Amino acid sequence: MAVSEPTETKPVVQPATIGADVAAGTAAGASDIDAMLPRRRSRLLRFGVPTAVAGIALVVLGAVVMTEGTTWVRLSMIGAGLLAAYIGIDRVAKAVFGATFDTGLWMAAGWLALITLSAAFADLLPLSEHEDVSKTLTVTPMLTPDLLSSHPLGTDSQGLDVLGGVIYGARVSLVVGVGATVLGMVLGAAIGLVAGYLRGIVDAAVGLVGDAMLAFPPLILLLAMVAVLEPSIFNTTIALAILTVPTYIRLTRANTLLFAQREFVLAAKALGAKNRRIIVRELLPNVVLPVVSYGVIVVGALVVAEASLSFLGVGVQRPTPTWGNMIAAAQSRFESDPHLVFIPGACLFLTVYALNRVGESARAVWDPRQREL
Amino acid sequence: MSDSSTLRPTESAPQEDGAPDAHVAPQQASPALLEVRDLHTHFKTPRGILRAVDGVSFTLEQGATLGIAGESGSGKSALVRSIMDLTAANAIRPTGHVIFDGRDMTEMPRWEARHFWGPQIAMVFQDPMTSLNPVKRVGAQLTESMRHHLGLSRRDARSRAIDLLHQVRIPEPKRRLDQYPHELSGGMRQRVTIAIALACEPRLLIADEPTTALDVTVQKQILELLASLQEAHHMAMILITHDLGVIAGYTDRTAVMYAGQVVEEASTTTLFDEVRHPYTNALLASIPRVEEASHVRLEAISGRPPDMTAPPAACRFAARCRLAQDKCLTDAPTLVQDGSEGHRFRCFYPVGTGDGVNALKKNLERGSSAAGLPLKSKVTS
Numbered sequence: 001m002a003v004s005e006p007t008e009t010k011p012v013v014q015p016a017t018i019g020a021d022v023a024a025g026t027a028a029g030a031s032d033i034d035a036m037l038p039r040r041r042s043r044l045l046r047f048g049v050p051t052a053v054a055g056i057a058l059v060v061l062g063a064v065v066m067t068e069g070t071t072w073v074r075l076s077m078i079g080a081g082l083l084a085a086y087i088g089i090d091r092v093a094k095a096v097f098g099a100t101f102d103t104g105l106w107m108a109a110g111w112l113a114l115i116t117l118s119a120a121f122a123d124l125l126p127l128s129e130h131e132d133v134s135k136t137l138t139v140t141p142m143l144t145p146d147l148l149s150s151h152p153l154g155t156d157s158q159g160l161d162v163l164g165g166v167i168y169g170a171r172v173s174l175v176v177g178v179g180a181t182v183l184g185m186v187l188g189a190a191i192g193l194v195a196g197y198l199r200g201i202v203d204a205a206v207g208l209v210g211d212a213m214l215a216f217p218p219l220i221l222l223l224a225m226v227a228v229l230e231p232s233i234f235n236t237t238i239a240l241a242i243l244t245v246p247t248y249i250r251l252t253r254a255n256t257l258l259f260a261q262r263e264f265v266l267a268a269k270a271l272g273a274k275n276r277r278i279i280v281r282e283l284l285p286n287v288v289l290p291v292v293s294y295g296v297i298v299v300g301a302l303v304v305a306e307a308s309l310s311f312l313g314v315g316v317q318r319p320t321p322t323w324g325n326m327i328a329a330a331q332s333r334f335e336s337d338p339h340l341v342f343i344p345g346a347c348l349f350l351t352v353y354a355l356n357r358v359g360e361s362a363r364a365v366w367d368p369r370q371r372e373l
Numbered sequence: 374m375s376d377s378s379t380l381r382p383t384e385s386a387p388q389e390d391g392a393p394d395a396h397v398a399p400q401q402a403s404p405a406l407l408e409v410r411d412l413h414t415h416f417k418t419p420r421g422i423l424r425a426v427d428g429v430s431f432t433l434e435q436g437a438t439l440g441i442a443g444e445s446g447s448g449k450s451a452l453v454r455s456i457m458d459l460t461a462a463n464a465i466r467p468t469g470h471v472i473f474d475g476r477d478m479t480e481m482p483r484w485e486a487r488h489f490w491g492p493q494i495a496m497v498f499q500d501p502m503t504s505l506n507p508v509k510r511v512g513a514q515l516t517e518s519m520r521h522h523l524g525l526s527r528r529d530a531r532s533r534a535i536d537l538l539h540q541v542r543i544p545e546p547k548r549r550l551d552q553y554p555h556e557l558s559g560g561m562r563q564r565v566t567i568a569i570a571l572a573c574e575p576r577l578l579i580a581d582e583p584t585t586a587l588d589v590t591v592q593k594q595i596l597e598l599l600a601s602l603q604e605a606h607h608m609a610m611i612l613i614t615h616d617l618g619v620i621a622g623y624t625d626r627t628a629v630m631y632a633g634q635v636v637e638e639a640s641t642t643t644l645f646d647e648v649r650h651p652y653t654n655a656l657l658a659s660i661p662r663v664e665e666a667s668h669v670r671l672e673a674i675s676g677r678p679p680d681m682t683a684p685p686a687a688c689r690f691a692a693r694c695r696l697a698q699d700k701c702l703t704d705a706p707t708l709v710q711d712g713s714e715g716h717r718f719r720c721f722y723p724v725g726t727g728d729g730v731n732a733l734k735k736n737l738e739r740g741s742s743a744a745g746l747p748l749k750s751k752v753t754s
Contacts, residue, residue, distance in 0.1 A: 264507075
């Protein structure tokens with residue numbers, strides 16, 4: 001807000017503030033911003049539309065048409081095509097929705113929606129066998145990706161469908177990531193609220209235990225827990241949840257301290273409210289936003305953690321496919337068939353990146369420091 | 374809620390001031406509504422025990438207003454917070470007695486005392502920016518205590534909330550219920566906190582500097598509102614302020630606090646007509662006066678209040694007092710009663726008496742008070 005005001009009052013400075021995009025146009029109409037905006041938009045469109053079309057064409061060429069080409073060539077074509085398509089779509093979107101449109105954020109949200117929906121409705125999708133090796137005896141192993149075949153992303157060394165594996169793997173990743181985050185959040189927030197509100201001995205004890213847990217190397221803690229528990233989705237979730245609890249205790253406690261000093265807490269006490277009521281009705285609603293927005297980022301971290309555990313063979317086990325164990329199974333064939341590593345790897349990367357992107361935006365919107373009272 | 378009937382003053386024990394038939398007509402107004410006896414509130418601090426409230430006693434009649442004045446740190450807020458048992462976590466449990474409506478609240482278990490907060494005693498805080506929960510709608514904050522203490526249904530509580538907002542003169546009360554505090558102005562928010570305090574029809578309202586955080590024009594509106602509501606609901610009120618102008622205009626009795634003690638207490642008219650304590654006198658002298666020429670230097674009280682972790686054993690104001698004599702530095706004055714209807718003060722050489730005039734004369738001749746405070750010849754009293 002504050003930045004846009006001077007540009008309106010002092011038209012002379014405008015060209016510099018608009019940026020390099022329109023630097024060429026400065027000589028023509030330096031002081032006339034209204035005349036420049038449509039020109040800027042058409043410039044964006046003129047550049048954006050062909051770039052986007054070329055990029056998409058490159059992706060289609062690499063993914064669908066060139067089924068005979070070597071995997072490395074196809075992968076680089078798809079990568080370059082995606083980049084060009086992103087740049088093009090970004091320009092077009094900015095031209096259509098205005099210069100502040102955050103294309104990356106919407107794409108991230110779109111990816112999350114896609115991955116969540118396909119994981120949720122995986123059973124309804126026409127996917128080939130991805131789990132039971134006895135049913136894939138007739139399927140050719142190591143099929144290269146062909147988007148128009150019944151194995152759009154190819155098959156692995158046992159003839160299992162890669163697309164099916166990736167989608168069912170998303171299910172595991174999301175269930176573990178979201179489940180562990182929610183569990184850790186509920187536990188940590190409850191403890192943090194009580195500690196931050198009551199202070200004193202409770203706070204000291206909670207702080208001590210929390211700090212001790214944070215000081216312990218997380219991977220070793222995880223490996224130890226997983227070694228004791230049986231490797232399963234449920235146990236992985238529990239182990240990861242325990243890992244996040246101290247972080248949530250700290251976050252919630254810090255926010256609780258901030259609000260517990262406010263007079264509305266005193267006012268509630270003056271009206272005869274009990275501690276439980278103050279914590280649940282007065283403090284929790286204030287603390288919940290920053291804690292939940294941080295949660296989105298934690299989901300991303302836990303998805304990576306789950307994949308790492310599966311990759312190491314201590315997480316969710318075969319035959320249940322996960323991104324981690326798919327990568328682990330394919331790593332020996334990385335040179336000949338890199339797509340078997342790249343496809344689950346890309347899913348992992350995109351999902352975590354999208355979660356971080358959305359989480360950052362959520363935090364920017366809900367950050368208590370930016371919320372004026 | 375079942376025991377709420379026992380909280381009503383039906384069985385109020387007869388006080389020593391001889392109300393003969395307290396249980397026949399409890400509303401007869403003769404027993405004091407609130408009696409505070411020798412209240413001490415101390416805090417544990419890294420520097421030692423801080424004696425924020427150090428032996429305060431007063432009584433408050435039904436429907437009357439008591440003003441408590443004093444500078445920052447004199448223990449005004451700590452006093453009322455101890456009355457409501459709202460002291461901070463590092464407080465040592467207050468000693469002394471708080472007798473509300475014939476029942477000693479300090480001897481009551483907390484769960485029982487809780488039923489007094491809200492329906493019997495309510496409080497309005499200084500800063501309306503922080504005394505409302507920012508993430509809860511005004512309506513929810515208003516109706517909560519009514520539903521809890523009075524057992525009203527959601528619907529009844531809501532219609533009463535509209536009525537309350539109307540009483541505190543908030544326009545469009547219905548729409549306000551669904552708004553958040555940040556959508557209201559400062560004055561409006563303070564009106565909401567007053568409405569919340571009034572929700573359960575308390576018999577005593579404690580207003581802790583209710584106008585300090587507000588604009589001057591809004592201050593007057595809020596004070597007038599409090600005064601009119603007090604009359605309409607026949608409430609007693611304790612009004613804390615450091616503004617003697619507010620005290621003069623809106624209170625029946627006044628207690629001036631200094632360093633955790635009441636140094637002077639009288640009916641407000643008496644206090645302003647016959648100031649006795651040098652501190653009260655100095656406070657009055659430091660008020661800017663409209664009739665004086667502009668750029669006249671304000672009379673300030675030199676020095677600072679004593680360190681309350683180690684208050685002087687003698688008179689606590691002696692170091693800053695223009696009248697201080699040797700006796701003030703060795704002996705602690707007690708709160709003595711003057712002839713005129715309950716005028717009490719804590720001074721050996723009260724202003725406006727022969728002793729006080731002589732003490733000032735002596736100090737002026739010497740050029741300094743007994744505590745070494747340099748005196749200029751200008752006489753204020």
